[in-house]
Amino acid sequence: MDFKDSDAEATYRAAARDWLDANIAEHDAGHYPDDMAKAKAWQARKAVGGYACITWPQEWGGGGGTPIESVIFGQEEARHAVDGSYFTIGLGMCVPTVMAYADDATKRRFVGPAVRGDEIWSQLFSEPAGGSDVAAIRTRAVRDGDDWVINGQKVWTSGAHYSDYGIVLVRTNPDVPKHQGLTMFWLDLKAPGIEIRPIHQMSGGSSFNEVWFEDVRISDAQRLGPVDGGWKVALFTLMNERLAIGTSGGVGPEDILAFAAQANGADGPLLKDAAFRQTLADWWVQSEGLRNTRMRTITALSKGQVPGPESSIGKIVAANQLQAIGNTAVEAGDQYGIISDPALAPLRGAFHAATMWAPGLRIAGGTDEILKNIIAERVLGLPGEIRVDKDQAFRDLPVGA
Amino acid sequence: MDFKDSDAEATYRAAARDWLDANIAEHDAGHYPDDMAKAKAWQARKAVGGYACITWPQEWGGGGGTPIESVIFGQEEARHAVDGSYFTIGLGMCVPTVMAYADDATKRRFVGPAVRGDEIWSQLFSEPAGGSDVAAIRTRAVRDGDDWVINGQKVWTSGAHYSDYGIVLVRTNPDVPKHQGLTMFWLDLKAPGIEIRPIHQMSGGSSFNEVWFEDVRISDAQRLGPVDGGWKVALFTLMNERLAIGTSGGVGPEDILAFAAQANGADGPLLKDAAFRQTLADWWVQSEGLRNTRMRTITALSKGQVPGPESSIGKIVAANQLQAIGNTAVEAGDQYGIISDPALAPLRGAFHAATMWAPGLRIAGGTDEILKNIIAERVLGLPGEIRVDKDQAFRDLPVGA
């Protein structure tokens, strides 16, 4: 158990730090979560420095480095307020799928621009009828000569409104069981017939979109993997999702600790309330547990192991904690707690925002319930659910009202 | 919403109180949980007074009264320390089944002695392979002329060691699906071939028994209901179980409140610890909720309604609270908390006993999980579990290692 870098790691870290100091300054440090142009410029600069996609081969614009180097750079980059979230899904999930399944010409066309941040990618899997049940896809693609014609609707598509390309999973055969009739394609999100509509969330914002397809025509050359063999491709993509999972963001134990030190309890600062202290300790223990679990994951990565579904525990714990911390701080205000105005609420309304955002975090990317199933089945080896839909043709499956 | 008795109820209560005052004194008041002779004498006295089985017809030795009268008498009797637990299962579940399914001669033979406490009854349903899954019964009864011969094993039989008779559910046909091959009988627990062995519980005591059957011969006249029609009879018995469910016993919020007023916290009495107070409030709210739910149940009874599976909520809440209260008091002792010696532990070790007993209460009479299924399915109308065993012959069902 050792937190110290090896000599090689220390050298890499020092170089990364020097490079960041030199380049961040030039680039315009500071917080710019909604400035895509700046995010793209920074991504391009990282690509030049070999710090974009550190573990990818250099021939594809990557850094040719190790997973641990990627982690080290991430740690150092996190000391500066830069926002790479525009590229997470594309570089974490979509482009790896393109690299694994597309022909060389396609790869040459798309990988470089994606690494440099010139083009942003989205993942289009979820549908209204298939949230947890990803394979319950109804969006149809019908063959027409060398083309396919797509009709249907995707939903919960993060970043579709600012993305250039996407990978899309569609049903090409409804007469076989549902996992057997799916096919994966890449496509241009600016293509005719595609309409992108933001989803108004209960928390007020719109991080997600609905994407409607009306007679969208794409070439068979855009296919990734075999016809009706898309589920295997999707599993490849989703496996990479786990590796891309970050922290929950939002407020944590340190935030509510700072808040409680100055917040009024009935009898002095909230931080002196024994009940609050017991709860705070539990949150701290959870957060530290997740932080230290990530250390174990990084250790496994550094040894060349592939982290498994264990990482599912992170979101379950973090999302529920986020909801509890947000609401506890809200309730600590007593009557005043209802006020969410950032000018009046503690931490510019961050606890209130957490209370409204956490319900979404408990659902997005796998609900609490699905993630527990994954742990139970894939980590602990307990039996899978009884699948009534396994052997039936997709078109015969029962659906809701 | 009114707690006051109606005029008729008040009259009944006054009479019951007078009768209790007059008879308890003679009978020898005081706590005698393990004195069966005294419990039987008291039951006999109640029968004479019309207070045993208050809602049963007078021709069967009952009181010919209403459910609300039964509740009123129970409230008044609870003010005295008498123990009726020997008769709960027999009068609450077994004898009602006998009354519903036996012939007149059998009823005349058994009902009166049971009401008077002369004879005690046990219920023999559970088996090692069928706890939650009551119908998974392997104890076989094979027809032999006018008799049946029983072989097998029952388990978790409360009070078998002091009971005279029992009702037993056995498998008479393994070639049909499991609910269709069961038959119910009554039997003499002193019959040859029956061996009763106490189960040593993790809590130390032995409230339950294993009952072994080796070539136990009984007459077909002891059959309750049709051959292979026992499951319906069992459902009748189990429906009565819900009505017989009482309180959990053991320690409650009032006990830990009294304890906390004098227990040492880090900084004064435990009762002044804000964290303890928050938790205590939640227990109080649960306990009051259960108490007031019973009031609602009594109201429904008094209107002639039959309480449904709603009463399942009582044991889930009470059993988990018992475990939490027990353990919280144990932990409040800090290092000292490990000491369970009744001479040293608070409340003569009651919190420690609760900690060791509560795990059993969470299982006996339906686990937390089974009770939640009952609420979900029978109260809320959610779908039942997928039953892979519904249509298979019992002998073909998969079983554990």
Next chain:
Amino acid sequence: MNFDYSDDQKFLKDEARKFLGAHCGSDRVRAVLDDPATAYDADLWKAVGEQGWRGAAIPEEFGGLGLGHIELCAIAEELGRACAPLPFASTVYFVAEALMLYGSDAQKVRWLPRIAAGDVIGAFATSEGAGPVTARSVRTTVSGGKLTGDKIPVTDGDVADLIIVLARDGLYLVEKGASITAEVLETLDPTRSAARLTFADAPCEKLGSDDGIAAMQAVFDRAAVLLAFEQLGGADRCLEMAKGYALDRYAFGRQIGGYQAIKHKLADMYVKNELARSNAYYGAWALNAGAAELPLAAATARVAASDAYWFASKENIQTHGGMGFTWESDCHLYYRRSRQLALVAGSPAAWRERLVGQLEMRNAA
């Protein structure tokens, strides 16, 4: 003994449900949610006035229906179920109750009939900032019949005609007027209005004793029972929504309500709601009977109801999955309201503390 609504009360409750079903669909709630300029649904407020609900517990001599508090509880349950965007609680549970508890005959005669008739919206102004209201936190003072202070938040303060204000030496009646400045606040539940009210030498009239904190708490005890019924109605509606969705929605070829994770989640909701209902009934009895148990019963009812509504509203969203997180789903209306109701008479933690305090007093007696 009858620990249930009477048949008459059940009839009233059924009628209220029908009325709100017709006049307070979620479209009406959303109209208030979506328009920051709208504090409440004025048409519904008027219609509710015509039903006489505001005067259900106000004696006939003061222009009410004189039915009693159980009837008001039944109405509250339905208002909570409908998530009604109205200043009903402020006006009826807080202000009318405060007047009935502490008002002089003259004050009652002046105000109660107007509340019952629907001419007056009330607000109860106690908080002056973050944290529980205590003797130390109150800085509002009265001098020469004029009240000066800063109250934040005041639910329905921006639309109130009559405000009962907690000052250092008691409760005061203050009428809407030029000496009061209202600033509307952004809150977690935009379907209910809240404001910061600044009083600058506002003419006022004393209500009841000099012990303002005790008087406030006595009003809170009464409001807590009534709010518990609103919370219960909301929590029950959440369970119903979750159950409906669980039956309608299929995943992996099965209704999601067939999966134990969902079944047990909904069973947990049911258990919490039933405990809350039973405790609310007991609170209703104590309120209606003027029982000495009211402070303990009110705390018990409020803690149970706040817990049940929070759980039901958040797990209702979870049951709905992604759909539950959208603005178009009604789930968040209840989630928001559960926060509003949990805080408007003081936080659940403060009520737990009060509950144990009551147990201590009882045991010391």
Next chain:
Amino acid sequence: MNFDYSDDQKFLKDEARKFLGAHCGSDRVRAVLDDPATAYDADLWKAVGEQGWRGAAIPEEFGGLGLGHIELCAIAEELGRACAPLPFASTVYFVAEALMLYGSDAQKVRWLPRIAAGDVIGAFATSEGAGPVTARSVRTTVSGGKLTGDKIPVTDGDVADLIIVLARDGLYLVEKGASITAEVLETLDPTRSAARLTFADAPCEKLGSDDGIAAMQAVFDRAAVLLAFEQLGGADRCLEMAKGYALDRYAFGRQIGGYQAIKHKLADMYVKNELARSNAYYGAWALNAGAAELPLAAATARVAASDAYWFASKENIQTHGGMGFTWESDCHLYYRRSRQLALVAGSPAAWRERLVGQLEMRNAA
């Protein structure tokens, strides 16, 4: 960076597991459980001594193996997993650690080699009754080199050769002798021994400074990390047992492990155990590196491990159903041990309080 056991440590851990698998089956644990006259498994204690485990973290100059604390953590994890009925914690985590932390060279030379060799059982006597140990709760005094006081409970106090006693002005070494009376106590975990020790003018020797409470806490911090590994081992074993039973047991024609209620219960166990493991590793690093973070890391590890073991041990019984409630099932051995380990160095609530206190100190610094 390497946040895992090294290969050598893994080898040691595997060997320990094999050794305990062969020498510490549940029959051995039950032998101690069932016989009130047996304080620990003497044969196993001897065999463990031969493995050198007691000296794993004791420097070679004092007769130990000088491996380090990570190695001792690995051994602790396996001892916890086996539910070993031994005075290992008292002797090694408390007494040996206290000597290494506060002992003079003479004291170390005298005692550590004998502990490493297995000739000495230790006990750490701090509690004098119900409730947390504080400066106020300690009444034991030393006068003229003689110690007088009443300690209850003292884990392994009845079999200890060397007792470290908290008195008002510091920690003291006391050897077994005629001036000590031991009364064996009935506890929730009869597989671990505990006694009331009454000291009447017992000869003693000062250990370390005059601030006894601070010294006790420093020892507790070190023990807490080691205990966390025992707890983690036990919790992991519970999950394993629950999983095994869930796969073997059929209800309604299916393995019970196929029902979501059981699946999610076991997933919850897994989550708690993994968080506990990660926090224990961090504690091990802090302990081994002598890091300033130790008090916070120890509190974090202990709270996580206590929580995980309680949950795993009680839900393991629940997963086993009726069978889990029998004496013959091993489930209750772990349930009992989870209580013993959660309390032996102070309760989880006290550690949560200490954790937040450490955060306050850190933020004030």
